[in-house]
Amino acid sequence: MGRAGEEARPVPLLPAQELAGRQQGAGDDVPARYVARANDAEAAAAAAPVPVIDLGPLCQQPRGESAADEAARLRMALESWGLFLVTNHGIEAPLMDAVMEGSREFFRQPLEEKQMYTNMVDGEHFQLEGYGNDRVASEGQVLDWCDRLYLKVEPPDERNLALWPTRLRDALHEFTAKCTRLKDRLLPEMAKLLELDDDYFGDQFGAKADTYARFSYYPPCPRPELVFGLKPHSDGSFVTLLMVDSSIGGLQVLRDGVCYGVRTKPHTLLINLGDQMEIMSNGIFKSPVHRVVTNAEKERLSVALFYSVDPEREIQPAGKLVDENHPALYKKVKIKEYIAGLYEHFSQGKMVIETAKENILKLLGIGAWNCGGIDSDSYFEFRSADGSHYGPNDAIVVTSRGSLRRTGVDRFGWNALASAQQGRTRPN
Numbered sequence: 001m002g003r004a005g006e007e008a009r010p011v012p013l014l015p016a017q018e019l020a021g022r023q024q025g026a027g028d029d030v031p032a033r034y035v036a037r038a039n040d041a042e043a044a045a046a047a048a049p050v051p052v053i054d055l056g057p058l059c060q061q062p063r064g065e066s067a068a069d070e071a072a073r074l075r076m077a078l079e080s081w082g083l084f085l086v087t088n089h090g091i092e093a094p095l096m097d098a099v100m101e102g103s104r105e106f107f108r109q110p111l112e113e114k115q116m117y118t119n120m121v122d123g124e125h126f127q128l129e130g131y132g133n134d135r136v137a138s139e140g141q142v143l144d145w146c147d148r149l150y151l152k153v154e155p156p157d158e159r160n161l162a163l164w165p166t167r168l169r170d171a172l173h174e175f176t177a178k179c180t181r182l183k184d185r186l187l188p189e190m191a192k193l194l195e196l197d198d199d200y201f202g203d204q205f206g207a208k209a210d211t212y213a214r215f216s217y218y219p220p221c222p223r224p225e226l227v228f229g230l231k232p233h234s235d236g237s238f239v240t241l242l243m244v245d246s247s248i249g250g251l252q253v254l255r256d257g258v259c260y261g262v263r264t265k266p267h268t269l270l271i272n273l274g275d276q277m278e279i280m281s282n283g284i285f286k287s288p289v290h291r292v293v294t295n296a297e298k299e300r301l302s303v304a305l306f307y308s309v310d311p312e313r314e315i316q317p318a319g320k321l322v323d324e325n326h327p328a329l330y331k332k333v334k335i336k337e338y339i340a341g342l343y344e345h346f347s348q349g350k351m352v353i354e355t356a357k358e359n360i361l362k363l364l365g366i367g368a369w370n371c372g373g374i375d376s377d378s379y380f381e382f383r384s385a386d387g388s389h390y391g392p393n394d395a396i397v398v399t400s401r402g403s404l405r406r407t408g409v410d411r412f413g414w415n416a417l418a419s420a421q422q423g424r425t426r427p428n
């Protein structure tokens with residue numbers, strides 16, 4: 001995800017962790033506001049064969065033979081999953097452990113201690129940074145079974161250290177520096193794969209690019225099948241570096257309409273592309289839809305660093321990737337405005353990237369006879385080039401070969417994936 005501005009919160013909420021504590025022994029129910037899906041909503045997710053990329057060969061100079069293999073695997077990962085695990089990433093295991101343990105210790109403190117870092121100004125106004133829930137935009141919003149500590153970590157002179165728990169401070173400082181170095185190593189590799197200048201993406205970030213850290217705490221939940229730890233979303237960042245609890249799963253990623261559980265491995269990092277990369281690569285690289293599910297027995301933690309372009313800048317598909325056969329699939333967007341729309345959409349189970357898309361039916365030259373747009377909740381009805389009928393209950397995927405495919409539909413944004421996975425070519 002990303003961030004949002006300061007907003008009034010309609011109702012004060014208990015942290016999910018407190019709620020989980022009170023639920024113990026109080027029956028099996030979860031409050032209605034957390035119920036996001038039907039009991040029998042989905043079968044268990046298949047384990048994801050998420051690619052593992054070894055950065056060693058890619059970063060060696062001169063490059064050995066294995067570098068080409070690794071680059072090909074990286075390309076596959078970026079084009080299909082938008083997500084990969086990375087080894088040889090240059091962040092020492094003890095440092096990763098220190099950040100994870102510092103975070104665990106923070107959430108284990110009594111509520112009064114954590115409230116010293118609260119994200120509520122004067123007890124009633126939500127601010128982006130600090131400890132608490134995600135922003136709640138309306139009474140009807142379905143809530144996530146998760147608490148967070150959210151901190152701006154870059155640019156360094158914009159840190160609000162008063163909100164940085166003392167126990168985490170040094171480790172977070174060092175972890176951020178190392179993650180930024182890793183991000184700076186990855187960007188040229190990604191640019192090369194698109195035949196862009198090595199510095200292309202780095203140059204887009206700008207001097208005032210900001211990075212936020214999100215520490216998420218998912219308490220055990222008595223009814224995990226009814227709630228989400230985090231609703232389906234794609235990250236609004238350019239790229240997210242994610243460290244997850246290696247002792248318990250919960251992160252799931254959607255690929256071609258199938259939901260996969262992401263396996264965890266101690267001391268690997270997950271690299272998750274965000275919407276900004278999908279836009280700049282004109283959809284060649286994917287910003288995956290993902291979500292977190294909880295479980296009845298164990299708490300779960302994750303630490304994410306969201307790297308984002310300077311909020312004052314605008315981004316659009318790279319000029320070199322757009323031509324007559326590859327029309328721009330996304331409009332120009334101003335980062336600040338895009339990010340502002342993020343939580344609004346997230347709170348309603350929608351994807352903000354839909355707002356950045358060009359009308360795909362127009363791009364594909366398909367005549368719709370009844371069409372009110374093609375984002376996740378709009379109405380459309382048309383016949384494709386092969387004569388198939390698509391109606392308002394269909395979510396569609398345009399495959400990379402340009403053909404259309406139906407996918408399943410559900411309430412919480414999985415259907416929005418359809419247009420998020422549009423391919424690059426036209427049919428016929």
Ligand SMILES: O=C(O)CCC(=O)C(=O)O
Pocket residue numbers: 001002214216230235242244250251290291292301302304
């Ligand atoms: O907890 C996780 O594994 C994922 C967190 C996530 O997707 C996010 O913070 O945007």
Ligand SMILES: [Fe+2]
Pocket residue numbers: 001233234235290
């Ligand atoms: Fe995410």
